[in-house]
Amino acid sequence: MRHALTLASRGPARGSHASVGCVLLDDAGRTVAEGWHRGAGTPHAEVDAMSKLPAGGARGLTAVVTLEPCNHWGRTGPCAEALIEAGIGRVVFAVEDPGAHSGGGKERLRAAGIPVDEGVLAAEVAEWMRRWLIAASLQRPFVTLKWASSLDGRAAAADGTSQWITGTAARQHVHEQRADHDAILVGTGTVLADDPTLTARGDGGELLPLQPLPVVVGERPVPIDARLRQHPRGLVETGTRDLRAVLSDLFARDVRTVFVEGGPTVAGELIRNDLVDDYLVYLAPTLIGGPRLALGDLGVDTIDGQRHLSVTSVTPLGDDLAILARTQSGSSR
Structure with a gap:
């Protein structure tokens, strides 16, 4: 065997x-x-x-x-x-x-x-086979939620700037993770604020052979001049904020793994709805303070409501750490 x-x-x-x-x-x-x-x-x-x-x-x-x-x-x-x-x-x-x-x-x-x-x-x-088995059993893609933050949990400074909290090794690791997933998902807020390309690139900036399908969640259209419209895999605009419906549609498109790089609103909504299977957190040895938290409201009003995770690996990447964790049950609902 x-x-x-x-x-x-x-x-x-x-x-x-x-x-x-x-x-x-x-x-x-x-x-x-x-x-x-x-x-x-x-x-x-x-x-x-x-x-x-x-x-x-x-x-x-x-x-x-x-x-x-x-x-x-x-x-x-x-x-x-x-x-x-x-x-x-x-x-x-x-x-x-x-x-x-x-x-x-x-x-x-x-x-x-x-x-x-x-x-x-x-x-x-x-x-x-964990990714495929979870996707097949739940009839939705396996979801990996990623964010990068300072030690105090901030994803950006008070003025919204966030490039770069982590170093080059961590950022290259993100590109490898993009290439390892069928699709990459963000909200329209991220597109409007950052104008990302959402491509998977190598050390020299070249496009990697495997590219994720870019998916934008939200009701607002992606600007006609957005860099995302030049993505080699095209673009999926969902026209809705209903994440369960979005994931169901992606499953029907043969998407089995989704890498989420959305902001705190999308991340919080996924967590609240038990739609996250893996958490990939890039932790930088820096302090920022202020209001720009990596996650929005999770609906945790008391300490008894905290969401427990199991850490499966901690990988040093230059001065940063990549922490991979999962829901303790091993899958989401």
Whole structure:
């Protein structure tokens, strides 16, 4: 299973399809073939592995897969059916497919008389697939909320200036995170105040190969001369402040991960509505004071209402720190 997970890591890091790995074993436990999913429209991991065998070569083999074989028709056929037709003798997988339409593969396999073992290295695989699993189960993109602040929690000086609180290493790390998400989301207030490009760029200012889809939340239109209108992925203007509706629409557009760089209003609204899965905070060793807090009102009126997080990593970036935290339940509602 660990080797299947290694194979899965070769698949695309972004997009609507899970990165899955599969290893086919004979009765002696020897690897006969292996495969992984390369992206939308390509063979799934199980089919990719079986395609490397001669006709009838999969009969009686054990398929070890990181994710429960799918049970639906999409751009490709159901893997459960493909395994049955190939005569696979046994299936072992790590985590269930939470998809309303794609799940149920294990029941289909068992109904066909194929033994199925589940839960092998489930925690390890689920952690690696965490973004995709949360998106699939909640039917909305996985949301990473980012902000940069001083030690005293300020995101800007009293006059609104904020460039730059953090150093170059932290800012480059932000660009890498942008490239690692399907979409980047801000409010119209941020667009009007900062005129950002929201592109993912390298050390030399060059555009990185993977760019996030820019999404602007709010009812006001983006100015016609805004730099954001030159973004290589185009621009999504939501025309609404309803963040649940926005995320639902993005999910329908095959967006599975969203990087939020909006101001305190958007950030606070996401938190209040339990729509944040990861918090990425860049903390600079500086003090600013004043009213410009990184977060707006969270609806916490008493200390018993504070929102507890679990810190998963602290990474030094020059003089700054990148703190990654998540909701203690591991997912949002």
